[in-house]
Amino acid sequence: MxxxxxxxxxxxxxxxxxxxxxxxxxxxxxxxxxxxVIASRSELQSLVGRGVTLYIDVADSEAHHRxxxxxxxxxxxxxxxxxxxxxxxxSRADVDASRNEPDLADGPPDWLDYQVQANSILRDCxxxxxxxxxxxxxxxLRQHSIGNPDGALFALFxxxxxxxxxxxxxxxxxxxxxxxxxxxxxxxxxAEKEQVMCLAALTMxxxxxxxxxxxxxxxxxxxxEQRQQIDQHALRSVALxxxxxxxxxxxxxxxxxxxxxxxxxxxxxxEGQRMARLIQRADMFGARLAPRASRTPTAPAAAMQASxxxxxxxVDEAGAALIKAVGxxxxxxxxxxxxxxVAAVIRRGANxxxxxxxxxxxxxxxxxxxxxxxxxxxxDYRIVASVPHREVKVQLNLQRxxxxxxxxxxxxx
Numbered sequence: 464m465x466x467x468x469x470x471x472x473x474x475x476x477x478x479x480x481x482x483x484x485x486x487x488x489x490x491x492x493x494x495x496x497x498x499x500v501i502a503s504r505s506e507l508q509s510l511v512g513r514g515v516t517l518y519i520d521v522a523d524s525e526a527h528h529r530x531x532x533x534x535x536x537x538x539x540x541x542x543x544x545x546x547x548x549x550x551x552x553x554s555r556a557d558v559d560a561s562r563n564e565p566d567l568a569d570g571p572p573d574w575l576d577y578q579v580q581a582n583s584i585l586r587d588c589x590x591x592x593x594x595x596x597x598x599x600x601x602x603x604l605r606q607h608s609i610g611n612p613d614g615a616l617f618a619l620f621x622x623x624x625x626x627x628x629x630x631x632x633x634x635x636x637x638x639x640x641x642x643x644x645x646x647x648x649x650x651x652x653x654a655e656k657e658q659v660m661c662l663a664a665l666t667m668x669x670x671x672x673x674x675x676x677x678x679x680x681x682x683x684x685x686x687x688e689q690r691q692q693i694d695q696h697a698l699r700s701v702a703l704x705x706x707x708x709x710x711x712x713x714x715x716x717x718x719x720x721x722x723x724x725x726x727x728x729x730x731x732x733x734e735g736q737r738m739a740r741l742i743q744r745a746d747m748f749g750a751r752l753a754p755r756a757s758r759t760p761t762a763p764a765a766a767m768q769a770s771x772x773x774x775x776x777x778v779d780e781a782g783a784a785l786i787k788a789v790g791x792x793x794x795x796x797x798x799x800x801x802x803x804x805v806a807a808v809i810r811r812g813a814n815x816x817x818x819x820x821x822x823x824x825x826x827x828x829x830x831x832x833x834x835x836x837x838x839x840x841x842x843d844y845r846i847v848a849s850v851p852h853r854e855v856k857v858q859l860n861l862q863r864x865x866x867x868x869x870x871x872x873x874x875x876x
Contacts, residue, residue: 468487468489468491468518468519478501478502478503481497481498481499481500482495482496482497482498482499482500482501484497484519485497485519486499486517486518486519487517487518487519488516488517488518489516489518491518494517571865572603572607572614572615572618574618574619574622574861574865575622575861577600577603577604577636578622578626578629578632578633578636579629580596580600581600581629581632581633581635581636581665582629582631582632584596584597584600584632585631585632585635585665585666585668585669585672586672586673588669588703588707589707593707594707594708594709597662597665597666598662600665601639601658601661601662601665602658604636604639604640604643604661605643605657605658605661608640608643608644609647611865611868611869612644612648612811613794613809613810613811613868613869614794614865614868614869615640616640616641616644616789616793616794616795616811617794617795617807617808617809617864617865617868618795618861618865619633619636619637619640619795620637620752620793620794620795620796621795621859621861621864622637623637623749623752624752624795624852625852627676627679627680628676628679628680629676630675630676630679631668631671631672631673631675631676631679632672634668634675634746634749634750635664635665635666635667635668636665637745637749638664638667638742638745638746638749639661639662639664639665640661641745641748641749641785641788641789642660642661642664642738642741642742642745642785643657643660643661644788644789645741645745645781645784645785645787645788645789646660646661646741648787648788649784649787649788650741650784656734656738659711659713659714659717659738660717660738660741660742662714663714663717663718663721663738663739663742664742664745664746666700666704666714666718667697667700667717667718667721667742667746668696668700669700669703669704670695670696670697670698670699670700670701670702670703671692671693671696671699671700674689674692674693674696697718697719697720697721697722697723698719700718701715701718701719704718712735713734713735713738714735715735716733716734716735716736716738716739717735717736717738717739717742718739719735719739720735720736720739721739721742721743721746722743722746723739724736724739724740724743725774726740726773726774726775726777726779727773728780729780729781737781740779740780740781741781741784741785743781744770744779744781744782744785745770745785747769747770748766748767748769748770748785751765751766751769752766765849767785767786767789767790767791767793768791770782770785770786771783771786786815787815789811790808790811790812790815790816790818791815791816792808792815792816792818792839792846792849793808793811793818794808794809794810794811794818794868795807795808796808796849796850796852797823797849797850797851797852797854797855798820798839798846798848798849798850799846799847799848799849799850800820800822800837800839800844800845800846800847801843801844801845801846801847802826802843802844803826804822804824804825804826804837805822805823805824805850805855806820806821806822806823806824806837807820807821807823807834807855807859807864808820809821809836809864809867809868810867810868812838812839812840813840814840816839816846817838817839817840817845817846818839818846819836819837819838819839820836820837820839820844820846821834821835821836821837821864821867822834822835822836822837823855823857823859824855824857830857834864834867836867
């Protein structure tokens with residue numbers, strides 16, 4: 464079999480709809496063109512009867528995943544379990560090799576799709592392709608956070624503050640990207656170490672994904688039973704990861720201690736504990752930021768400041784690294800300028816308190832027709848306060864705002 468082909472299961476193909484990719488046999492012989500409509504399940508089963516395994520080119524794997532996500536939506540609407548979804552059949556060796564695979568899909572990120580991907584991955588950890596999909600998601604997040612870190616932060620902060628139905632997945636992505644930026648830009652960790660920590664961040668709450676989403680929408684405090692699940696979730700997450708084949712001791716240690724590692728210098732901790740401390744501070748920040756049905760979120764600047772100090776009210780080394788990487792006023796947050804304008808932070812500045820912003824509400828309190836870029840390092844446009852998301856009654860177009868996060872973005876949308 465060509466090493467550029469990966470197998471697909473019959474159940475992952477949609478009957479009666481055009482194929483989003485060509486289907487081939489093990490030798491690469493074309494069996495069905497892209498766009499071909501499979502008329503019936505029996506047509507597929509006839510191939511199995513002849514002993515044929517279906518393959519797609521690895522370059523088409525993104526198209527296959529989008530088809531998979533479409534099926535997921537259908538099954539959710541039909542109240543089917545995620546375990547009924549069959550996807551790409553990939554060996555453990557393929558999963559391990561995917562860590563070093565350099566090529567990912569080109570083009571701008573689809574953050575809403577990543578949100579759906581993360582949600583389905585974390586809720587279906589028993590899937591045989593769990594590790595492969597998880598590693599690929601982490602690599603995509605890293606790719607976009609390197610290519611446009613401000614855009615990645617803006618999208619994830621925006622989604623965290625505006626969407627609670629997939630809170631657990633969105634929160635995990637935010638923490639992973641924040642930790643990755645701090646490791647890469649401030650702590651100068653090697654890429655392999657950064658990846659292990661980011662994978663740990665994505666899976667830190669895998670033992671309570673469903674509960675975390677329920678709690679985000681629950682009006683009452685956690686019950687005794689729910690509190691027990693919360694208290695035990697780190698150990699349960701480790702057990703689940705071990706069950707599906709994760710044997711990286713540092714990854715497991717970071718997940719195990721992401722709520723329990725004590726304050727103090729990072730140099731005095733083990734490698735897994737250093738990762739756990741960074742995850743803990745980012746986790747705390749993200750949790751304070753996110754809305755809950757039972758509480759209002761903390762303003763981003765206040766949440767970031769809370770991460771800056773440890774339990775003894777001393778400057779926390781991990782928290783300080785996060786603030787240096789993300790900024791006190793992070794992309795995706797809202798601020799008030801001394802002009803009395805309200806703006807969205809779109810790009811980090813020369814220091815943690817002077818980002819570039821896009822004015823959304825003018826000094827009369829009216830939405831502007833076109834967002835106007837301000838440099839808050841200038842005295843005339845300095846920031847005077849952080850503004851909670853709930854107080855900004857403007858409907859944001861995420862793609863339009865993301866265009867402003869690039870250094871080459873126009874001063875007007």
